[in-house]
Amino acid sequence: DAGITQSPRYKITETGRQVTLMCHQTWSHSYMFWYRQDLGHGLRLIYYSAAADITDKGEVPDGYVVSRSKTENFPLTLESATRSQTSVYFCASSGHGSSYEQYFGPGTRLTVT
Amino acid sequence: AQSVTQLDSQVPVFEEAPVELRCNYSSSVSVYLFWYVQYPNQGLQLLLKYLSGSTLVKGINGFEAEFNKSQTSFHLRKPSVHISDTAEYFCAVTLYGGSQGNLIFGKGTKLSVKP
16 A cells, blocks of 8 residues: 555664664655654654655754665664663655655654663 | 744643644744644644645644734634544644755644543
């Protein structure tokens, strides 16, 4: 089905472990985004990508790594997870020149113990 | 830099009553404005957007918002809410002609509709 999907939907990991959150969209949108959502903070941008092989930092990039080798995929890696990275992570995409409207995935709830 | 303030973190209201969710933004240049809705355990979904033209914007599910440039506001309204409107609502702003990576969200308003 067309759309934007995220996997896994739920993840529990231990402090210090590496974890990768996956994001896939079928619209061939140029832009893709990663946000984290925390109580009292709303949504904060972690990284975004304007096209394959082009990424840029957002408001809260520390501790995260992204890559974009294919237009449709935009994985987010926590290289060494910390408890402060416990959050709900949302991926979004947007077409170039689409009036900035972003389409969101269902989210991944990550717990770091 | 632009910013968004949602003036109420929680809004309780009875079913069939009208509701207004307030949003103010800060920017010295022209902006695009958005309202998104997030139902429990789901991602965000666009309700409506203001890009240019008429200051009264109609969206999905009977919601509308009015852009007021002089008051730098973009309040969301619905004349009669339903239980199913219970959700969190986010206002967002970006600069006209700016980077698509620069969509700034407010902290959200939780709308709770009671029977």
